[in-house]
Amino acid sequence: MTKMEPKSEVEESNRMWASASFVGVLIVIGLPLWWKTTEVYRVALPYDKINTFTTLSHAVTTELTVVANDDATADQIVDNIKKEFEESDVIKLNIKKFILPDGLRRTLDSVADDQEAVEEVAGAYDLKKHNTFYVVQRSQLYQDVWLSRERLAFFKDATASRTLVEVLRQWVYQTSVLEGGRLEKPDVARQTRFPPGEEYHVVLSVVHPKPDALAVEFHAEDAVEDYIGSFVDELSELHNFTLKSQWLYLLDFDFQAKEVKDTSEWGRHFAVRQERLQLMLTRLEERAAPQVSSRPTVNLALYLLPCHQAPLLIYDNNDKPIKSPVQAFMSPKWGGVVMYSPSAADCRAAEPTSSPDVRLIMGTFLAQLRTLLGIADTPSIEGAAAAALRSVRARRWELDALLRLRTLEQLAAAHAALASLAQLLGEISNIVINDEVGASINSAVKSIEAAEELLSKDLLAAYRLSLRAHIDAETAFMEPSLLALLYFPDDQKYAIYIPLFLPIMFPVILSLKNLLLWFRGKAVHKEKTE
CATH class of the missing domain: 3.40.50 (Rossmann fold)
Structure with missing residues (x-):
């Protein structure tokens, strides 16, 4: 029986060099390629400039x-x-x-x-x-x-x-x-007025719950054009407005009003608590504010009370009637509602017909619209x-005050959006910043810098740049692509990659051990030979 001859040194060397080549390809090419293809793509952003912005310096x-x-x-x-x-x-x-x-x-x-x-x-x-x-x-x-x-x-x-x-x-x-306007925590006025925007939609809805019981003569389209249209024309340098009017029939609301006897022509009135009226907005929202676009919508609703619910008086939290020529209420960042009650003579007629006082009603809507758009009392x-x-147009100095307010508010909003995004990027490593988002962020930063310089020279130009900064910052912050990898956190990534690479890495690690021993043996043999 003959002994097996040991492998020749040439075969052993070839095997070891083949292992070394495999390890080299995996480490030199495979790992960097895997690292590069799995990294989160982020465009370079001006973090230093974002961190130096402060709204209190505006x-x-x-x-x-x-x-x-x-x-x-x-x-x-x-x-x-x-x-x-x-x-x-x-x-x-x-x-x-x-x-x-x-x-x-x-x-x-x-x-x-x-x-x-x-x-x-x-x-x-x-x-x-x-x-x-x-x-x-x-x-x-x-x-x-x-x-x-x-x-x-x-x-x-x-x-x-x-x-x-x-x-x-x-x-x-x-x-x-x-x-x-420039504080991060909004005050009462900021909580009431609509947020900054390039365009607003103003919708006047005439709500007539009982058209068969009361005929109403009210030209909504003309009222919008004559009153609201003339008012917003003065604000065209700040915002673009789209005006719309509509009639909504058979939209009834249960006020749960309490009948109260009085000495008026009716001999009574119906009392409704102020907090009850806020529930009315839910019914109005279903039909009165159609989503004509993604732009903010200012809702103005004229609710025509039927005769069996008239007259309606709004009571405050102390159960006292709110004395006003018009019964109306306003909802912050939504709009305003005017409650119109027909007269007793209108309802006693054989065919009840009522003609609302257009000037009084539209004057109330304009007062609400001024507050909602940011014109302070x-x-x-x-x-x-x-x-x-003397007219529906705003005063000239009120326009300048609104221009200053919106400029500072838009700069503060843009800075807050950029600062929040920068903080999120530092805390969450899986957020992707593509070229489009990066371009919006860089554009917002440049617009903020340019607007700050123009605050002392040209307020109108500064306003336009602040609006651009606000739009770009909000676009970047709300970009859907930022959420692309948030569903795939690091722990799930490793849970997928480890079972894939671990079976491959065991032979590689064992090969490294054998390679080290072989190279060490070669070195010792060379020293002995010498």
Whole structure:
């Protein structure tokens, strides 16, 4: 019996080199290729710039021109205004002062009508420029300060400086509203108004639950065009509006109202609790607010009460009727509702017919629309008066205030979206950032930087850039592709890959051991030979 001859050194060497080649291909090519093909794709983002943004640094620079009869009055007015606004971090005033020309001063003193005085000033100074305001001395005033519908306020004399400062702070510049607009935690006004947007849809719905019992003469389309259309035309520089009207029949709601006897023409009224009306929005939402697009919809609903439910009065939480010429309520970020009750004479007719007061109803809707879009109400100030709204159009200084508010709010919203996204990317490694998302983020960052520079130069241009930044940031944050790999976390990835690679890695590890021993033996043999 002969012994098996040991393998030749050539065969052993070939086998070992073949193993070494396999291990080399797996480690040098296989592992990097697997690592590259399984990594999460992320475009390079400007994290440093995002982290340096702060909403509290955003401030609007506005021009204020003081025109007085003499230098002493002008200096006193300017000093008091500077002292009041020097610590403000939302409004920076660029104040100029002039002496009123003798001819214009005599004209203002002789003119009795305030609006005529405004026209005289408008002929001498430019009142049409955005983000500018004029305070002009006029002795013929019944109060200390009178605020016009234009970018102009009259003050009586130097003793009115304190009142003038309050008018500028609370009415014209609305510093408290601006401060709330840029905070991360929304205040009451921000919780009520609609969020920033490029376009809004305004839908007027006339709800007629009993068309067979009461005929109503109301031209909804004309009312929308004449009132709401004229109002939103003034806001065209800020938003695009789409107007729509519709009639909704047989949409009844159980108010669970309580009948209360009174001395009115009806001899009674129906009392409904204020909190009960919020349930009405659910019924209205089903049909009154069709989703015409993804843009926000401002809902305005006119509910025509049938005779057996009229008149309806809204009661507050203290069981007291809310005294108002129109029974109406508003829902934040949704819209407003007006409850119209026909008169007793209308319901006693053989064929009950009612004609709602269009001016009163649409005036109520406009008041609600102003609040929902961000035009703040003016609190009362002793010694000051504001020109009444003689038309549906907003005052010029209200437009500037809204422009400042929306600019700061959009910059704050864009920054918050970018900061949240950057934080998520740091916490969740599976979020994919593709080229489109990266382009939106970079565009938002550039728009924020450009808007911050223009806040001191051109407010309208800054507003447009802030709107672009807000849209880009929201687009990036809400991009569906960010969720592509969130359903496949790392633990599941390893649970799939380990059973695949582990059977392959065992022979590789054993081969590495044999290779090391073989190479070590070769080295020892070489040393002995030498």
